[in-house]
Amino acid sequence: MDFHDPGSINALHATSRKHGQEYVAPISLVGNENEQQPQIPPPAIFQTPETAQAAEDEHNKMLPSIAHCAIHLELLEYFQLLREAVIKSNQLDVLFDTLPRKKTTVSYISHSSGRRVLSRTLLRPIKAHDSTFRERRKEKWTRFVDCAYSRFSTWVVSIDDDRKISGKDEVELDPKLVPPIDVLLVWHAFLMKPRLCLEWCRDKKILWVSQVDFPWEHIHSMVNQSNRSFQTPVKNAETFKKITHLEPDLLQCLIQGPKDGCTNSDQALSMQFLSPEKTRIANAMLDMIWKNHDEWVDLMCHFLWIRSPAVEFTLQGARDGYRQFFDLFASNPTVGLTPTPDIELVWLTHQLSPSSFSMFSKTSVGRLVEHNVVPHDPDHIQALVSTERAFRARYGAAYRRCLCWDCQNLQRIARRTLSDNRDIHHFVQESMREVAQHRAVERTRRSHRNLPISYQ
Numbered sequence: 001m002d003f004h005d006p007g008s009i010n011a012l013h014a015t016s017r018k019h020g021q022e023y024v025a026p027i028s029l030v031g032n033e034n035e036q037q038p039q040i041p042p043p044a045i046f047q048t049p050e051t052a053q054a055a056e057d058e059h060n061k062m063l064p065s066i067a068h069c070a071i072h073l074e075l076l077e078y079f080q081l082l083r084e085a086v087i088k089s090n091q092l093d094v095l096f097d098t099l100p101r102k103k104t105t106v107s108y109i110s111h112s113s114g115r116r117v118l119s120r121t122l123l124r125p126i127k128a129h130d131s132t133f134r135e136r137r138k139e140k141w142t143r144f145v146d147c148a149y150s151r152f153s154t155w156v157v158s159i160d161d162d163r164k165i166s167g168k169d170e171v172e173l174d175p176k177l178v179p180p181i182d183v184l185l186v187w188h189a190f191l192m193k194p195r196l197c198l199e200w201c202r203d204k205k206i207l208w209v210s211q212v213d214f215p216w217e218h219i220h221s222m223v224n225q226s227n228r229s230f231q232t233p234v235k236n237a238e239t240f241k242k243i244t245h246l247e248p249d250l251l252q253c254l255i256q257g258p259k260d261g262c263t264n265s266d267q268a269l270s271m272q273f274l275s276p277e278k279t280r281i282a283n284a285m286l287d288m289i290w291k292n293h294d295e296w297v298d299l300m301c302h303f304l305w306i307r308s309p310a311v312e313f314t315l316q317g318a319r320d321g322y323r324q325f326f327d328l329f330a331s332n333p334t335v336g337l338t339p340t341p342d343i344e345l346v347w348l349t350h351q352l353s354p355s356s357f358s359m360f361s362k363t364s365v366g367r368l369v370e371h372n373v374v375p376h377d378p379d380h381i382q383a384l385v386s387t388e389r390a391f392r393a394r395y396g397a398a399y400r401r402c403l404c405w406d407c408q409n410l411q412r413i414a415r416r417t418l419s420d421n422r423d424i425h426h427f428v429q430e431s432m433r434e435v436a437q438h439r440a441v442e443r444t445r446r447s448h449r450n451l452p453i454s455y456q
Contacts, residue, residue, distance in 0.1 A: 040441055041306050045070045045315075046220050062360040063323060064349040066315045071216045072349045073306040074223060078230040079185055080301045082251070083294065086144045087137050091255040096140045100130040144250070145186070145289050149282070151246055152186035153204075155179050158243040160206045176239045178218045180232045182250045183240075188214070189289045191352045194370050196288075200281045214352035296348075299341060307442055308405045309434040313412035317401075318342035322350070324395060325387075326364040332390050338383035339371075342403055347371050405435050 048065040086092060093099050159177060179187070190197040191214060201210045224231050232240075237248035247253040305314050321343045328337055339347055348371055350357045361369050384400075391399035401407070410431040414424075 040438060041070065041074075041311055045312055046074075059360075059363065060323065062356050062363070063319055064346055064353065064356075066312060066319060068216045068353075069315045069318065069346055069349050070306060070311065071220045072345065072352070073300060075184070075188070075219055076297050076300045077306065078181060079188075079297050081230075082181055082185070083141055083297075085251060086141050089140070089251075089255060092140050092144075093137065095254060096143055098133075098136045098140055100133045102127070103130065141294075142290055144182070144254075145286060147250060147254075148182040148186050149286060149289075151244065151250065152179075152183045152190075154244045154246060155183050155240070156204070156206055156209055160208065173212050173215055175215070175218045176235050177243075178215050178222075178236055179240055180237070180248045180250065181230055184219070186285075186289070188352065189285065189293045191354065192293070192348050192371065193285070193288060194351060194354060194357070194368065196281065196284060200285065203281060211354055213354070213356070296344075300345060303341065303403055304405075304442070305342075305403075307438060308408060309438045310405065310408040310412045314342060314403065314408045315346075317408075318346045322346040324391070326361070326369070328387070328390050328394060329365045329369055331394065333365075335386050335390055336379065336383040337387045337390065338380055339387075340400055340403075344371070405438065406431070409435050 046067050048067045178184075187209075190200065190209065194210070198210045201207050222230055222232060222236075232248050240246070240248050305311050308314060321340065325337070325339055325343050325347075328335075350360065351371060358368055361367065388399040391397070410428065413427045413431045413434075
C-alpha cells in the first residue's frame with residue numbers, strides 16, 4: 001500500500017469513518033469517578049526522557065522537545081475554550097451591549113372591493129430573528145483581548161519594577177510569577193512575532209520579555225488532570241493580584257461585575273474597557289491576535305493531535321520535518337518556502353523559546369527566520385508548491401503528508417510491525433480499532449460522561 005497515494009488515503013478515510021460511526025462505547029463500559037479511567041493523552045507525552053535527550057546531537061538539542069509541543073497543543077485548547085466562553089457568555093452580552101436587537105414585524109389582512117381597501121385586520125405581531133446577533137457577539141472577544149493586553153502590560157511593568165528593585169538579571173521566570181491564562185494568551189502571541197516583540201520591548205525599555213522562555217512545565221502543572229481544566233494555582237493568583245492590583249480571573253471579574261468584589265483597577269477595566277495605548281506596535285499585535293493568531297489556534301485544535309493514538313509519532317515526525325525544513329532555507333535562500341501545519345507547530349513552539357530559536361535559526365540559516373505565514377495569501381499556495389519541489393529534490397520524498405488520526409496511526413503501526421512479516425490487513429485493522437476507541441473516548445468526553453474504562 002502506498003500511504004501517500006490519494007486513492008489509498010481516500011479509501012482509508014471512507015472506511016475509517018464507517019467503522020468509527022459503528023464503534024460506540026457501550027454503556028456498561030462507562031465507569032464511575034472512582035474507577036480507573038484511560039489516560040488520553042498519555043502522561044508520558046509531557047515528559048522528556050533524559051536518555052532520549054542525551055542521545056541527540058548538539059544541533060537537535062536546540063529543537064523544542066516533543067513534550068513542549070504537546071504542552072503547546074494542550075494550551076491552545078484552553079485558548080480556544082476561553083474565546084468560546086467569552087463569546088457565548090450571556091452576562092457579557094449585557095456588559096458589552098451585544099444583546100439581540102428586538103424587532104417586531106406586523107402583518108395585516110386587507111379586505112377590499114375591487115381596487116378599494118375597505119378594512120385591514122391586524123394579525124399577531126411576530127418577533128423577528130436578529131440575524132446580526134451571532135457576528136456581533138464576536139465583538140466581545142475583541143474587547144476582552146484589549147483588556148488582556150492592558151493586564152499583560154501591567155504585569156510586565158510590575159515584574160520589571162521588582163527586578164530593578166531587587167537587582168535581578170536572570171531571564172528565567174519565577175514559577176509563582178506565571179500569569180493567568182488571558183495574560184498568557186497575549187504573551188504567547190508576542191513571542192510568536194519575535195521582531196514585533198523586540199520592538200515593543202525596546203519601546204518600553206523592558207527587554208527581558210523578549211528573552212525569557214515560555215514556562216512550559218509550569219503551564220502543564222496548571223492543568224487539572226482529573227477533569228482537564230486549566231486552573232491558576234493559588235500562589236500564582238495571589239502573586240499576580242499583589243504585584244498588579246488586578247483580579248486573577250478576568251472573565252469571572254467581568255461576569256460578576258464590580259459590585260461583587262472586584263478591585264478598583266478591574267472596575268475601570270470592566271466598566272470603561274480600559275484601552276491599550278494606541279501605538280503602531282500595539283495595534284499590530286492586537287490585530288494579529290484577533291485574526292491570524294485565533295485562526296491558527298483553531299487550525300491546531302481542529303487536528304486534535306493531542307488526543308490521537310499516534311500523538312507521539314505525529315510530533316516526532318513534525319520535529320524531524322522542522323529540522324529538514326530549515327535545512328531547505330539554507331540551501332534555497334532565494335526560494336519562498338512555507339511549512340505544513342505540523343512543522344508550523346514546532347516552528348512556533350520554538351519561537352516561544354527566544355534564545356534557543358535565535359541560536360538555531362542563525363546556526364542553520366545564518367539569520368533569524370521569523371514565522372510569517374498567512375494561509376489565505378495567494379503567495380502561500382505558490383510557496384507551498386516551491387517547497388514541495390525543493391523538498392523532493394533534496395530528500396527524495398513527498399513533502400506533504402496526511403495528518404489525520406487514521407493515516408498517522410496506520411503509518412506508526414506499519415513502521416513498528418513491518419519487520420513482523422504480518423499481513424497488511426492485520427495492522428490496518430489494529431490501527432482502525434485504536435482510532436475508533438480514541439474517537440469513542442473523545443465523544444464520551446465531549447458529552448460530559450465518564451470515560452470508558454475498558455474496551456472489548
